[in-house]
Amino acid sequence: xxxxxxxxxxxxxxxxxxxxxxxxxxxxxxxxxxxxxxxxxxxxxxxxxxxxxxxxxxxxxxxxxxxxxxxxxxxxxxxxxxxxxxxxxxxxxxxxxxxxxxxxxx
Amino acid sequence: xxxxxxxxxxxxxxxxxxxxxxxxxxxxxxxxxxxxxxxxxxxxxxxxxxxxxxxxxxxxxxxxxxxxxxxxxxxxxxxxxxxxxxxxxxxxxxxxxxxxxxxxxx
Numbered sequence: 001x002x003x004x005x006x007x008x009x010x011x012x013x014x015x016x017x018x019x020x021x022x023x024x025x026x027x028x029x030x031x032x033x034x035x036x037x038x039x040x041x042x043x044x045x046x047x048x049x050x051x052x053x054x055x056x057x058x059x060x061x062x063x064x065x066x067x068x069x070x071x072x073x074x075x076x077x078x079x080x081x082x083x084x085x086x087x088x089x090x091x092x093x094x095x096x097x098x099x100x101x102x103x104x105x106x
Numbered sequence: 107x108x109x110x111x112x113x114x115x116x117x118x119x120x121x122x123x124x125x126x127x128x129x130x131x132x133x134x135x136x137x138x139x140x141x142x143x144x145x146x147x148x149x150x151x152x153x154x155x156x157x158x159x160x161x162x163x164x165x166x167x168x169x170x171x172x173x174x175x176x177x178x179x180x181x182x183x184x185x186x187x188x189x190x191x192x193x194x195x196x197x198x199x200x201x202x203x204x205x206x207x208x209x210x211x212x
Contacts, residue, residue, distance in 0.1 A: 007152070009115060009167060011204060034212040046113070046206025049175070051182060054203035061115060061206045063169075069155070076157060096202070097160035098117060100152025100167045106140040 004101045005041070006066040008075070011058040013094040022091060029084050030062055036080040039071035040064050057094060072099060110207045111147070112172040114181070117164040119200040128197060135190050136168055142186040145177035146170050163200060178205060 014023055027045070034040040042065030048055045066072040075081055089095070120129055133151070140146040148171030154161045172178040181187055195201070 006155070007150075007167075007169075008156075009169075011202075031211045040212060043212035044113075044208035044210045046208050048204045048206060049112070050114075050203050050205035051179070052203050054201055056200075056202045058202070058204055061113075061204050063113075063115075063208070073157070094162075095160055096117075096162045096164070097156050097158050098154045098164055098167050099156035100154060102150035102152050102169070104150045105137045106146060106149035 004068065006069055006072045006099050007102050008064040008066060008072060009096075009098045009100075010062040010064070011094075011096040012060040012062075012092055013057045014059065014091055015093045018091045026088055026091060027060070029087065033080060033084060034064075037075060037078050039066055039074045039078075041067050041071070058096065069101075110174065112175055112178045112205050113208050114170040114172060114178060115202075115204045115206075116168040116170070117200075117202040118166040118168075118198055119163045120165065120197055121199045124197045132194055132197060133166070135193065139186060139190060140170075143181060143184050145172055145180045145184075147173050147177070164202065175207075 030045065031043070034043045045060065045062040048059050048061065066075060136151065137149070140149045149168070151166065151168040154165050154167065172181060
């Protein structure tokens, strides 16, 4: 069982017909989750500006931090998370979620 | 042009025949880069422990931080990065690289 903080990395690729307004609404909805879900201890996000051509079509990255794996375990089924995910998923072409307990090397 | 710090998110999926020893060697090689490449201002990594089944086969996550996009631009062609990448890529089934200037919302 992981004991340290957990980083929760989420990548989105929206469907091509999703409007800019809808994308902004979905970003704003994600940004609102830390105010509703107490176990979210950190949150940052941004849009891809990589130059290596290896983003595999993903355009948006969100990194949440949980105090420990129990916090992550509480987040996944949280009603506010589930409600957000239900409104989000129909607009996504692809999603990727990867969690890890960081070893900080610098 | 981005002005703030840049987060450089890299995901690996190794080929199935890559040994544990080789994987460890490649992780150690990545961890050694911040000691060789001055523009790397932060580095953390870990292995996937997500529970949502959306990691798309990726198993390792590395997040480097650069002071600004100029730092990232210097990193990509840096000889030590290029040398590492050349030794790494033959062992990967998939790689994903996404950079972003984080908006910190919590």
